[in-house]
Amino acid sequence: MRRLEGRVAIVTGGGGGIGAAVARRLVAEGARVAIADLIEDSARRxxxxxxxxxxxxQFDAAAPESVKALVERTVAHFGRLDILHNNAAMTDPVLQAQDTTAIDIPIEVWNTTMSINVTGYLLGCKYALPYMISAGAGSIINTASGSGVMGDLARIAYGSSKGAIIALTKYVATQYGQQGIRCNAIAPGVILTPALEATAPGLKEIIKRHVLTNRFGTPDDIAALVAFLASDESGYITGESIGINGGSLAHQPHYADLAAAMAGA
Known part of the structure; x- marks a missing residue:
């Protein structure tokens, strides 16, 4: 399918597993794509x-002038902007290890996480929206997480930032819907990437008991959803946060334990 023929997209965090898969899918659908990443070599690869x-x-999601320059360079190079996939995130393993609990988290870790994960998304919207409004249409897709709607034992800054992204999505959708802009969030569960194995070894084995599908998600699953939300086929969807988690949030909290008990009965 070539649902995005002639359109132009920005994918932030585009050098990572999910971002690179999204970029490939958008190009396969006919779009031209600016792949933006803090690490220039990753974006180039x-x-x-x-x-x-x-x-x-190369860009820095936490730096307003860098985000503005990204948008301006994209429009200068490709001539327009139709799609923004805000996907960058704070991935420094040293800082992630310190993202713990309300008492223990260093405030600088909280602030850094929020500046990249939330302010960075706001900046993307701030500088992309005028071009989209001028064209009369646009689709913004923000990467949230299931952690934005559930509590956990650690990663309080990450989870709070993802909850804020869901709220930001609804505000952008509300404020600019009548000007042709749609804004949605996607909320991935466990997605198999090298980064997952590096930052949370053993996590997938724990979560597997709660996944209803017979496999974990892949970056291509995320890419397919982003392409749909970027296309006219999702033209009546806006202001939503769409889970993509293998059904892990569809059931009662005791599902896995009950299934194990029934299997052993």
Missing amino acids: AAEPLGDMALAV
Whole structure:
């Protein structure tokens, strides 16, 4: 399918597993894509196989002028902007290890997480929206998480930032819907990427008991959902947070224990 023929997208965090998969899918659907990442080499590696359909851009999600420059460079290079996938996130393993509880988290870790995960998304919207409004249409897709709607034993800054992204999504959808803009969030569960194994070894084995599908998600699953939300096929969907988690939030909290008990009965 070529649902995005002639359109232009920005994918932030585009050098990572999910971002690179999204960029590939958007190009396959006909879009030209600016692949933006804090690590320039990662952005280039993701962009090179896509040829002239992709542009690698180094940027810092927490720096307003950097985000503004990303948007302006994209429009200057491709001539327009139709799709923004806010996908960058704070992934420094040293800081992530300190993202613990309300008492123990260093305030600088909280602030850094919020500046990248939340303020960075606001900045993307702030600078992309005028181009979309001028064109009369646009789709913004924000990467949230199931952690944004559930509590956990650690990662309080990460979870809080993802909850804020869900709220930000609804505000953008409300404030600019009448001007042709749609804004939705996706909330992934466990997605198999090298980053997952590096930052949370053993996590997938714990969560597998709660997943209703017979497999975990992959970056291509996320890419398919982003492409749908970017396309006209989702034209009546806005202000939503769509879970993509193998049904892990569809059941009662005791599901896995009950299933194990019944299997042993």
